Amino acid sequence: MIEAGQRIPDFSIKHMTAGGMEEATAADLFDGKTTVLFGLPAAFSPTCSDKHVPGYVEKAEELKAAGVDQVVCLSVNDPWTMRAWASSLGVKDEVFMLPDGNCDLTKAMGLELDLSAINAGVRCLRFALVAKDREVQFINLDAKPGEFGNSSAETILSKL
Numbered sequence: 418m419i420e421a422g423q424r425i426p427d428f429s430i431k432h433m434t435a436g437g438m439e440e441a442t443a444a445d446l447f448d449g450k451t452t453v454l455f456g457l458p459a460a461f462s463p464t465c466s467d468k469h470v471p472g473y474v475e476k477a478e479e480l481k482a483a484g485v486d487q488v489v490c491l492s493v494n495d496p497w498t499m500r501a502w503a504s505s506l507g508v509k510d511e512v513f514m515l516p517d518g519n520c521d522l523t524k525a526m527g528l529e530l531d532l533s534a535i536n537a538g539v540r541c542l543r544f545a546l547v548a549k550d551r552e553v554q555f556i557n558l559d560a561k562p563g564e565f566g567n568s569s570a571e572t573i574l575s576k577l
Contacts, residue, residue, distance in 0.1 A: 419546070429441070449550055453573055456492065458493075458540040459494065
């Protein structure tokens with residue numbers, strides 16, 4: 418599992434924009450920036466939709482005032498689902514919705530969660546980290562499925 422002092426691994430992920438499908442790389446998103454990256458198990462799921470993403474949208478300005486350049490949400494979903502989910506939640510520029518449809522980035526960071534028992538396949542653990550120029554400063558995990566708090570925007574803001 419990725420730890421403080423390690424770097425966000427290289428990746429190239431397709432995501433949806435108003436202009437269509439585009440590519441995002443680790444360098445594009447993290448180099449030269451302070452980033453809050455939070456991950457969650459699934460788009461449209463209750464805790465993710467009711468608490469996790471809305472908390473980061475609500476606290477985006479406070480996070481920026483605390484020195485964060487951007488907030489990125491990682492989920493093992495396809496680009497179209499992430500775009501539809503962002504739209505349903507009213508997410509605009511506050512949070513960059515990063516789809517990891519093949520679970521490549523999630524696995525490269527050692528943050529996968531096997532939810533096959535509930536027909537959800539391999540997903541992402543609920544976590545939040547702060548990275549400066551791709552180097553992880555700290556990471557918080559919510560240890561059990563359905564647990565929420567350690568990775569909340571409020572908790573991360575209190576650590577900045």
